[in-house]
Amino acid sequence: MNDNPADLAAEQAAGETAAKKYLGLDWGEKRIGLALADSETEIALPLATVATLAEVLAIIEKEGVTNIVVGRPQKMSGAAADNQAWKEFVRLLEERAGRPVVFFDERLSSLAADALSGTDKEKAPRDEVAATIILQDYLDRV
Secondary structure, eight states, X not given: OOOOHHHHHHHHHTTOOOOOEEEEEEEOSSOEXXXXXXXXXXXXXXXXXXXXXXXXXXXXXXXXXXXXXXXXXXXXXXXXXXXXXXXXXXXXXXXXXXXXXXXXXXXXXXXXXXXXXXXXXXXXXXXXXXXXHHHHHHHHHO
């Protein structure tokens, strides 16, 4: 399947593209925030916070995810952050998920999640909101 935005737009216009279900991930060493969206609505929504790759893989199967968007840690300068644990997580995810995995800049997503108004009872957990921001930003740009 082709993930080139120009080709994807042409396929959609021709009605040849099957609906996709996206999983957004905000990886952290202790927690992984998850968000879901589909190609019909293109609206990302918080889903869950998990702790392990096994839990992520189970959700991919349960939800029928077709595409995965992972927040890529970057320094404010734009240089890639050198996080070996993240690299290993991503390597295993790509190996085991059996679905396309794309990476998207996650700079400031956690800060943006913290800045949302509302009480703790009204807001989704920070990691889920950060995953939602990453996924929505991705969807808005493709």
